Amino acid sequence: MSEIQTGDYYTRHFSPGPSDDTLIINMGPQHPSTHGVLRIIVELDGEYILRCEPVLGYVHRMHEHMGETKSYTQYLPNMGRVDYLHALAWNWAWCGAVEKLAGIEVPERAQYIRVLTTELNRISSHLLWWGAYILDLGAFSPILYAFQDREIIMDLLQIPTGSRLTYCYFRFGGVSADLSDAFLAGLKDFVPYLRGRLPMYRDLVTDNVILRKRCEGIGHFSPELCRRYGATGPVARGSGIDYDVRRAEPYSIYDRFDWEVPVLEAGDAMSRYLIRLAEIEQSLKIIEQALATIPSGDFIAKGAPKPKWAPPRGETYFAVEGARGKIGVWLVSDGTKTPYRVKLRAPGYCNLSLFAEAAQGVLLADAVSILGSLDLVIPEIDR
Amino acid sequence: MLQTEIIVPAELVRLVLGIVALAAFVGANAIVLVWLERKVAGHIQRRPGPFEVGPYGLLQTAADAAKLIGKQLTMPAGADAFLFWLAPILAFLPVFVLFMPIPFGENLYSLDMDLGLVLILAYAGFGVLSLCLAGWSSHNKWGLLGAARAVSQSVAYEIPLLLAVLAIAFMTGSFNLQAITEGQGPWPWQWNVAVQPLAFFIYFACALAETNRAPFDLPEAESELTAGFHTEYSGMGFGLFFLAEYANMIVVSSVATVLFLGGWQGPVFSGWWWFLAKVYALILAMMWFRWTYPRVRFDQLLNLNWKWFIPLGLANLLVTVAVV
Amino acid sequence: MTLFKEFQSALKGLWSLAVGLKVTGREFARPQLTVHYPRKVVDNIVTYRGHIELVGKPKEPAVPKCITCMMCATVCPSGCISIKKFPPPKVAPAAEGEEAKPKAKPVKTPKAFNLNYNTCSLCGLCVQNCPVDSLRFSTDVYLAGVSRADFEYDLMARLAAQAEAVAKAKAPAEATAGAKPGEGGE
Ligand code: SF4
Numbered sequence A: 001m002s003e004i005q006t007g008d009y010y011t012r013h014f015s016p017g018p019s020d021d022t023l024i025i026n027m028g029p030q031h032p033s034t035h036g037v038l039r040i041i042v043e044l045d046g047e048y049i050l051r052c053e054p055v056l057g058y059v060h061r062m063h064e065h066m067g068e069t070k071s072y073t074q075y076l077p078n079m080g081r082v083d084y085l086h087a088l089a090w091n092w093a094w095c096g097a098v099e100k101l102a103g104i105e106v107p108e109r110a111q112y113i114r115v116l117t118t119e120l121n122r123i124s125s126h127l128l129w130w131g132a133y134i135l136d137l138g139a140f141s142p143i144l145y146a147f148q149d150r151e152i153i154m155d156l157l158q159i160p161t162g163s164r165l166t167y168c169y170f171r172f173g174g175v176s177a178d179l180s181d182a183f184l185a186g187l188k189d190f191v192p193y194l195r196g197r198l199p200m201y202r203d204l205v206t207d208n209v210i211l212r213k214r215c216e217g218i219g220h221f222s223p224e225l226c227r228r229y230g231a232t233g234p235v236a237r238g239s240g241i242d243y244d245v246r247r248a249e250p251y252s253i254y255d256r257f258d259w260e261v262p263v264l265e266a267g268d269a270m271s272r273y274l275i276r277l278a279e280i281e282q283s284l285k286i287i288e289q290a291l292a293t294i295p296s297g298d299f300i301a302k303g304a305p306k307p308k309w310a311p312p313r314g315e316t317y318f319a320v321e322g323a324r325g326k327i328g329v330w331l332v333s334d335g336t337k338t339p340y341r342v343k344l345r346a347p348g349y350c351n352l353s354l355f356a357e358a359a360q361g362v363l364l365a366d367a368v369s370i371l372g373s374l375d376l377v378i379p380e381i382d383r
Numbered sequence B: 001m002l003q004t005e006i007i008v009p010a011e012l013v014r015l016v017l018g019i020v021a022l023a024a025f026v027g028a029n030a031i032v033l034v035w036l037e038r039k040v041a042g043h044i045q046r047r048p049g050p051f052e053v054g055p056y057g058l059l060q061t062a063a064d065a066a067k068l069i070g071k072q073l074t075m076p077a078g079a080d081a082f083l084f085w086l087a088p089i090l091a092f093l094p095v096f097v098l099f100m101p102i103p104f105g106e107n108l109y110s111l112d113m114d115l116g117l118v119l120i121l122a123y124a125g126f127g128v129l130s131l132c133l134a135g136w137s138s139h140n141k142w143g144l145l146g147a148a149r150a151v152s153q154s155v156a157y158e159i160p161l162l163l164a165v166l167a168i169a170f171m172t173g174s175f176n177l178q179a180i181t182e183g184q185g186p187w188p189w190q191w192n193v194a195v196q197p198l199a200f201f202i203y204f205a206c207a208l209a210e211t212n213r214a215p216f217d218l219p220e221a222e223s224e225l226t227a228g229f230h231t232e233y234s235g236m237g238f239g240l241f242f243l244a245e246y247a248n249m250i251v252v253s254s255v256a257t258v259l260f261l262g263g264w265q266g267p268v269f270s271g272w273w274w275f276l277a278k279v280y281a282l283i284l285a286m287m288w289f290r291w292t293y294p295r296v297r298f299d300q301l302l303n304l305n306w307k308w309f310i311p312l313g314l315a316n317l318l319v320t321v322a323v324v
Numbered sequence C: 001m002t003l004f005k006e007f008q009s010a011l012k013g014l015w016s017l018a019v020g021l022k023v024t025g026r027e028f029a030r031p032q033l034t035v036h037y038p039r040k041v042v043d044n045i046v047t048y049r050g051h052i053e054l055v056g057k058p059k060e061p062a063v064p065k066c067i068t069c070m071m072c073a074t075v076c077p078s079g080c081i082s083i084k085k086f087p088p089p090k091v092a093p094a095a096e097g098e099e100a101k102p103k104a105k106p107v108k109t110p111k112a113f114n115l116n117y118n119t120c121s122l123c124g125l126c127v128q129n130c131p132v133d134s135l136r137f138s139t140d141v142y143l144a145g146v147s148r149a150d151f152e153y154d155l156m157a158r159l160a161a162q163a164e165a166v167a168k169a170k171a172p173a174e175a176t177a178g179a180k181p182g183e184g185g186e
């Protein structure tokens, strides 16, 4: 028995702990609460986690390398597939980077369209997270209530984009289609509708004593820990770091709207939970203002690049705020039709790095709760 | 009744008939309950639930059962074959014993025992043995964790359950379920639940934990332990655990009905239909809980037990004894 | 006093559980939202962006507008469009001493236009970049097949079939005055 080598590279290199009576177990890659194909090797003492180590790369699709083999335009559909839950933010990051590099002006109306659709997409991403997180904690119904609302968003976003999940909507210098009246009217109705639904979410889940007990004080991340690993998004804001790319490095027209960056000091799973719910409300607020002030005009710049276009030489970095945190694109152009180098900064990757440290000494059930509260999208981490 | 004499043949006939009827009852009910659970879940989530097979999807569970029976039974390498297959059978068999002393109607019981309640409590302990065996023998770490959870949960929750039941036994002065039923009147305010609301509450919470129903479904917590103790079971091995869960739900609800809700007595037309209605009402409540709440954590579950249910149960028992 | 507080928080917790039950109970009583698929379909398929299809000329609906510029095939990130041109018209041999005939106009419409939907990412770049708007999205949502070959479409044949169906639908519509036009278009 001992002759045969068991396990793979990672299990063999996960050195056994000091004591014999611990259990080393693979959580994932086919575990229901790792949301896809994340694998975590954990060493358990009873149900307490002594150490754990995430193993990545099960859905690595070479997105960065694909960027170096395709033309600028052809890389667009990849963006919707990096993080399929907040596809439009990635759309924006790529288009924004290219526009910054080439100095393309985006018409006013296109800016508004981008804000509207991206915020709507952010809400749908948060809603899905909400349902999935509660599912991790063992309640089944909330995810279907969340999907009920998310369905409306997807129906709405289907009008301009034509798809329901992996949007490929933004183009250099604007977007691919104008917003129809049906979309605008639907969105106008949706804002009060979702506001009316939020109290139900609170009653059913947020105030529920079982949920509170499962989240409060669980998975405490100190601000230093977040800084050390470069956590961003709701994870960092839940630990008292007031950092939102939309506010810190305003891009597009976010500085025109009146909205807040929710920040909580507690740093536990509950505060991350509350931040995301508050962000839904803030996104609604932005949408409402953008709807009221959206100008008419072009939805794509007149001189928008043609498919065979090549930007000038140079390099650039552009970041946007995604539902999970800071999405960055670093782009080097050598003046040809394909980028010389593309580097994508996925927020989930940094957020996941916190996990190994934060999960030491917690119960297995809490580890699930912490993992859920990070809002991971595995394809985005593996890219 | 006739304890010292040999059992009269009539009693034996009743026992055999009772077991056959119970097997049919449990089987039919479990199938209906699975259907009901899915319907309840569906409607709570604003979808129809099963609706394709048969009228209102009623035959869906029968079809599923047929599918489960037809599936290959697999066993992981390194598992202890004997214990591995013993476990699901052991999960299901004691359920019949549990049903025997329960009076479904005035004359509708298969075994009239003075110690009926004790019998139920004793055999209810079997359930955890099967979970433990299942998790342990299946050579799977998640299964082992599930088994460990099942044992500590069941053992812990048996205590307050017992305390709650004892309060009733003291009040009525009998362990005979028929006598306990008759000790209560037909009207709701004459039921034991009116006198012993705390005991009912404790009993019901513990019953949820004993049957591993949400929010106390820790031994099989999907999102934590994949499927807990029955991770490795396929086909009917899994099916038996599944059936046992629903059969156990019927048992605990039946006992609750007898002890707290006046059994088969109702304000009008007393009879077994009242019994069934009450049992189903309790089961519906259990389903409602399951589709509403998140799962508690393991240490919270035990804390809840040792810090709340046991002290409360003890206090309740003391007060009961003092009053009686 | 702490004991009192404990009890208070426990009761509050219990109350929150009751509120949760109320919510699910209310949802239970509300009507269902799902669409029972094979019998009913969702009502927003018109905005769905399915695989691409060719657009016919207004006068000749069975002939695509396409001028085989190959733009769509080049821009497609997944390389799923393959187009065959008609061979360029042969230059008549001038050996017989006559003047070469005026060159026949090259046929611009494609000989074959195939889409491999298996690899299409529905990005819309082809549709957006077609200079003569010869491409559009279909609204085929409910696709199922048992092999990859099921999703390799011959778009020319598809266009011809569509044109025929439209023509057929039109004919009885013209015959019976009350009939609605456009029905059974696809
Ligand atoms: S939609 Fe995109 S992937 Fe599909 S055929 Fe057109 S260009 Fe190619």
Ligand code: SF4
Residues within 6 Å of the ligand: C065, C066, C067, C068, C069, C070, C071, C072, C073, C083, C129, C130, C131, C132, C133, C134, C135
């Ligand atoms: S881009 Fe339009 S015109 Fe050009 S080949 Fe494609 S379909 Fe034909």
